[in-house]
Amino acid sequence: MKKHNIIHVILTGGVGSRLWPLSRKSRPKQYLEIFEGKSLFELTVERNSAIADKVIVVGNTDNCHLSRAILEKKNVPYLDIVESTPRNTAAAIAFAALAADPDDILIVTPMDHIIEKKELYDEAVNEAIQKALKGHIVTFGIVPTKPETGYGYIESKGENVLSFREKPNLETAKNFIAKKNFLWNSGMFCFKAGVLLDELKHFQPKVYKKAKKVWEHNQDGKLDLDLSLEIPSISVDYAVMERSKKIKVIHSQFLWSDLGSFESVYDYLLSKGHPVDENGNMVIGVQNFTAFIGMKNTILVATENANLVLQKEYSQDVKDLYNELETQNSELLN
Structure with a gap:
């Protein structure tokens, strides 16, 4: 696969309400330079710069200028998609997929993660790319280190996903850990743009149709408000991941935290x-x-x-x- 066909998609929505008063609407947590002088957004861009040579940022009118400043400082080629109103992750990811060629490999990451042991991260991403080339939609599961109640979980059997679980209470989380086949759900994905859109069209035709219409009417990446409001607000987990037969999970060993609290x-x-x-x-x-x-x-x-x-x-x-x-x-x- 040619390197230029791999696109890093960064979802920058959210205000980081659990990190108030550090995180504000004018400067959400992903732009706070409190991680050894860098922001989570900058760390996310750096982490994937050797894998992808293009970035698509899906953000909003409040934070797009903050993203642009970092990408331009780092001289990274990017496409900026500016949502006029939040419509959840199914629509956000659909916009990025519609902006790409159908055979492009998209690596979708939130921007509020701290990841260490980068060599293990690179291994996981390369494995995901190979699976995506075969037509799979890949999700990254993190081998848990403790019964965490702040994360969703993935129940797995090898590379196959048995179920997605919501954030559990402590007793349920302990049961998950004891069973040894539950992974933290990182919210990271890898797939061919066309494969994801086909599955979205199949399972959520209205989201697909309305998102496509919004994208076709974009003005330099800015999305129309009235058309956007017609898109059903649904997460990509509910829309595709929990329903598709093309899902595979990677058991990732890199150190991961979503820094959500x-x-x-x-x-x-x-x-x-x-x-x-x-x-x-x-x-x-x-x-x-x-x-x-x-x-x-x-x-x-x-x-x-x-x-x-x-x-x-x-x-x-x-x-x-x-x-x-x-x-x-x-x-x-x-």
Whole structure:
């Protein structure tokens, strides 16, 4: 396969509500330069630059300028698809596939992952490309290291997918781990553009038809709002992955975290030498002397106009606070 037929598709939707107040609508988590001076978006581009020589970014009007600035700084050839309204991942991926040639191999990744052991990542991607060339739609399962409740799971038998599972409670997650054939669902995919579109057309003809119409009316990658609102909002998991007979899963051994919560950010920063006190308390975002008395595993997140204090194990609850601020139409989200 010629290298130029491999396209890296980056989905940049989402505001990172569980990382408020660091993550704001004007600068979502994927653009925060808190990972050794780089952002998650920049790390995602770098990680795949040797595999693909073209990038398609599917983003929105709020973040497209942030993506462009990084891609232009790194001198990466790219196509920018700007959604006027979010229509979930089935439509986002369909736009990228429609922008490519049917035989192009697309490697689809979110932009909020930290991945280490890159040699194992490269192995997994190359294996996925080989399967995609044979007409399979490949998903990347991560061999789990603990019973994680923040991720979806893939039940597998070898390379075959038995089922996709939603984020479980702790007891269910422990059962998954004990069975040894469950993988974390990374949300990464690899396929021929035409194969994915054929499956979408078969299982979700309305999504396919409406997305195609929107793409045909794009203006330099910008998508029409009124036409976009006609697209059913559905994830690619529900639309295709859970229904297609062409799905294969790769058991990936690289180290992976989706950095979707302050607990995962805490663990990552700790692994990079970020200071904590003797009780595991951490400060993010400010250099001021901070003392924690009578607290353990507490995170202080400081920004210019909002601070957050939380115990690490309650990280998933930040989303509830974000939603509450959203109902108040708070300027603290901007």
